[in-house]
Amino acid sequence: MEQLNPSDLKAILHSKRANLYYLEHCRVMQKDGRVLYLTEAKNENQYWNIPIANTTVILLGTGTSITQAAMRMLCSAGVLVGFCGGGGTPLFNGAEVEWLTPQSEYRPTEYVQGWLSFWFDENKRLEVAKNFQHARIEFIRKVWTKDRDLQAEGFYLDDADIQQALNGFEKKMPLQSKVGDLLLAEAAMTKQLYKIAATRCKLGFERNPEQGDLANDFLNHGNYLAYGLAATTLWVLGIPHGFAVMHGKTRRGALVFDVADLVKDAVVLPYAFICAKEGMSEQDFRRQILQKFTEHKCLDWMFDQVKLQACKTIVTGENEL
Template identity: 90%
Template sequence: MEQLNPSDLKAILHSKRANLYYLEHARVMQKDGRVLYLTEAKNENQYWNIPIANTTVILLGTGTSITQAAMRMLASAGVLVGFTGGGGTPLFMGSEIEWMMPQSEYRPTEYMQGWMSFWFDEAKRLEVAKQFQFARIEFIRKVWAKDRDLQAEGFYLDDQDIIQALTGFEKKIPHQSKVGDLLLAEAQMTKQLYKIAATRCKLSFERNPEQGDLANDFLNHGNYLAYGLAATTLWVLGISHSFAVMHGKTRRGALVFDVADLIKDAVVLPWAFICAKEGMSEQEFRQQLLQKFTEYRCLDWMFDQVKNQSLSYKR
């Protein structure tokens, strides 16, 4: 079998890659120049190919293992590998997803240097945080305006409660003088969107990551998939996760949360409620969400926003 060069594996831009994998009870290995995962069926073992050149993230859940040779190939293709709890989310409160990042000396320096050109200036950092929030609202409008599936579930962009939630937050953004105030305003909008989604889906809901009901579980699960896309975006652009603009400056991965917020409310939030209403399984929810991530080019949106902001103050 013809062996692929590492340069061939990187031919598909990360923002254009289609696949995000979550695996449970599987062994990931390299065989004949390909990366495979092995599952144990009742009477036989089954091998499945992973198209690594078209994959952004692999999440390894419970009961998984990976070989050194497979990690070497995944690293050469620039695929992020994360170890998570069951269903793509941590099993215990306070535990964090652990990312294994491909190590490359040839990632771009332009975006990290641009990010650092403003990050140490508190006023500029706040301005970038505000621009992220404007982009967040823009993406909600972009997705909800044309998604017929969402409209079939009652999510219409011109409904009064949705207009009020989005425009109310949008008007507050320019007047916030501290990141803490911006976070509070953002939390109020998200709380309104939770209420809107729960009302549309006729669910009783209170946001509590450990509640254990389907809507909360799907929100947790979907958020971690969004974190995978955000971590991929930052790794490809060479920007350290440490330099957040909104979330806790003392938490090393906080910039991942900032970037994931660009798409969470637009895509993860409504579909967590809709799939909970339908009583879907975790696997069905995950498939639905990954389809929507691809349909609305969420990774593209993250790349564009992070690149634009990283270069906005660069001389």
């Protein structure tokens, strides 16, 4: 069998990769130059291949282990690995996944330098935070306009309540002089979108990550999948997670949350309610979300928006690595 060189494993740009894995009750290992996960069946063990050159993130849930050789191959392919609790969400505080990022000194420098050139200026940070929120609304409009599955469930962009939520937030944004005030306005919009989604799906709902109902569980699960894509974006571009513009300088990993917000409301939020209404399993929900991430090119959107704010010009994917 022809062996791949480590340099060949990064041939697929991260923004074009299709796979994000959540694994539980298995062992991840290297075998014959491939990364596999091993599950224990009743009478025999089963091996499944992981196409690491086309993978962005692997989340390791409960009952998992990984070998040093597998980690070495994953790092050579630029795959982020996160340890999490059951269902793709953390075991303890419900606030962040601990990411194991590949160590590479050959990532681009222009994006982190561009980011830091504005970050220490509070007014410029606020400006970028507002730009991210405009991009967030733009992506909601983009996705909800063309996603026929959403329209089949009653999510029409020109409905009065949806227009009121999005337009209302846009009108409030220029008036906000502090990041804290912008966060409050953003939270009010998201609360409106929760209500809209719950009404369309005929579900009673109150947002509480610890509630344990399907809608809340699916929101938690989908959000952490989005965090995985955001962490990948920032690692590839070489921007540390601590340099947030919205979620606070004192919260470790906060920039991951800022970037994930670019796509969460457009994709995760409506499908969490739709899948809860249909009583889907976590596995089916995850499959649905990952399909929509790929369909709507969520990772591309994250890359473009972070690059745009770092350099004030969109750089093509050719210079991504």
